[in-house]
Amino acid sequence: MNAQNAISTGYGGPNLNYLTNGSSLQSWLLTKDHKRIAIMYLVTVSMFFLMGGLYAATIRLELLTPASDLVESATYNKVFTQHGILMIFFFLIPSIPAILGNFLLPIMIGAKDLALPRINLLSLYFYWIGGGLALWALMQGGVDTGWTFYTPYSTTFSNSYVMAVGLGIFINGFSSILTGLNFIVTIHTMRAPGMTWFRLPLFVWAHYAVSLVMILGTPVIAITILLLAIERLAHIGIFDPAIGGDPILFQHLFWFYSHPAVYIMILPGMGVISELISNFSRKKIFGYEFIAFSSIAIAVFGFLVWGHHMFVSGQSIYAGMVFSFLTMVVAVPSAIKMFNWTATMYKGSISFDTPMLYAIGFMGLFLIGGLTGLFLGSMGLVVHLTDTYFVVAHFHYVMVGGQVIAYLGGLHYWWPKMTGKMYSEFWGKISAMLVFVGFNLTFFPQFILGYQGMPRRYASYPDEFQVLNIFSTAGASVLGVGLLMPAVYLIHSLFFGKPAGDNPWMLPGLEWRTSSPPPTENFETMPVVTWEAYEFGEESGLDLEAAKQREAMTV
């Protein structure tokens, strides 16, 4: 709780936090401190997010008019491919685990660092190498296969930089694997005394589940990309139907990773939301065990539903029926989370700070995203909806409405802890609301467009679809402004923000019991946990009077 005490570790001198403990380039690039690694991830992931966003802007501008006038079709193919690749592999997958998870997971469980700090640094370098390679390929002329790399187009016909981008994703995959491995080891062995499994914050449970998916899923995409690369290089292969290969096998292998990958993206987001909902309702979370195990259940079921991406691409109808059923089953643990969050808010003392606005936005958007997933999981309806904008809208409701909003909520929530500075609450709220409105305006029309039959991945479309497309593009502009604003006021807060104090939200979690920013070793002494998770009572050492005063100030 006490900043003065927390810093006097005798290590790195007095009054040094992780940011000021060493300022040379070497002290950053060769650091083993999970917090510095998280900050370096934050900077690079944000750059990839910006680039992916620019591609998205190009897509929306092109679709403003029915004709393909801004970019020609071949360029458009590259634009949406690169939007997908940058956003999925280099933003959505690493963002919450590698930034927020990396920074907070050890602090939340009372550890000095992740169990394998050098492996953590290695994973950052894999990310940089993989990302650099992908960027290089994009500069050379990019790739036009769609982010799914379907064969035989990607192996035999495409004339773009499939190999370089594939290698980039291959290398980046090891970053993901090593992060997941590190988290699992850390959660198993590094918990502070008294931090039992059922006292872990739900953010940590979500990261445990997502680490399992990373470890089990990512190697499969690695071998798939390797086979694809050999096939493309040597013109022999097992995915080319012309010589007896099986393109459906590629789809099976690809989606065996890439479907669980959407759970890699959304599960940590759900972990963030559990934190936000409970803490900003100032109420112990409802059904802790159910939320914890629903994360594990989503991770497990997530591995059994990949076939729902192949309902119309030659998979046997009996396999399709099983996959369809299992897809419906995944809705159960997701619904458990939604109900528990709602029940947590019920009769809670809710404060509408910026992170909570994001969390409430998440609940609405994820609800729509999840329920439209059921449309796409039913075999009959999907014949009509497959490869239309309905799929695009569903995916973005879950990924942007879910993951990105959860990430932004988490970033705002822990920003005072990470930097020691408070951002402008006024601009934070404006931006949160702009994102929510802009997002809905962008993607809700796409549900209608898709239902009316507008196919995805085309640069031009019939005139009848133009009105809704204009809505969508207008919404994208609002969304873009809403997403750029945090970049401005968060950076502004670094230099001009008020000092946040150790516990600006008056919360009981372990991360709020060390100084802001934390010292390199996180805690002055090894913390001993004597309270349950989300325990807002006096016995957890929380000063409720101060909390109330702060609430009175913010209103």
Add this chain to the structure above:
Amino acid sequence: MSAHYSDKFVYHEPGLQHQFEDMGQQEESVAIGMWMFLVQEIMFFGGLFTAYLVFRSKYPMAFAAGSNHLDAFWGGLNTLVLIVSSLTMALTVYYAQKGNRNMQVILIVLTMFFGSVFLGVKAIEYTDKYNHGLIPVTGLNKKIKEDKSANHETGHEKPCWDVDHNAPVVEHANPRGDFQWKDCSLVKLAQDHNYLTSAEKIGYFSNGEIDADKFRDKVRIFFYLYFVMTGLHALHMIVGLGLMSWLLWTAAKGVYSGDYYMPVEMSGLYWHFVDIVWIFLFPLLYLLGRHFLH
């Protein structure tokens, strides 16, 4: 990084990293980490085994034909070599726990020796494939010029299933270094006994006749998988040899004792894992359709 620990503390626990409280915690972390790494390795090879399973169930005759060309003697020898190397590796861990430096060094050298023998045998086998035009990439096989005098002695060629397996091996002309496969006798056999799979009935035939080129493409899939699977396995062996060299260096310095032997045990886990992959590869690749050979 561990300046705040007293010298005495460091003296007692030489390998303790700064983020851990004691050796027990460190050892547990390292062990879980290694097992998780092996889990992801299993998934990595799992993708390949899936591809193998799909194509073997589609084209069993092509896989049997390809497998019959692999030399089960070399494969069996390598299996034996690897199992013995696993024994020497396990003994290394035992002697590391005992702190017996000399036995560690001897056993690590033996493990490396067996690992190298394995790779040497692999090289012999790959060379054989190179000579017989069985590398599935055009241009990577031995290039054999066309012998114009020998080719024109008969006006018609024998059907591709009419092969005398006891005749001396003929070198076929292969000017571009293509993948070559001339022998369709197993297709004929399966057709006569009516056990072609539905994929094979399409995949080996053109207009109801056995199509040598189409069959060759399916055999090429077998050799593609053979090279990818054994190649990745060999790559893991080479990494393992690198690990062993590092172990040899540290063991010779006498680093390991009953208090600190995790690096040896973890390298051992890796080594055993690579062995086990081979235990699966050997029957799947070498022992298919042996009865067709006799």
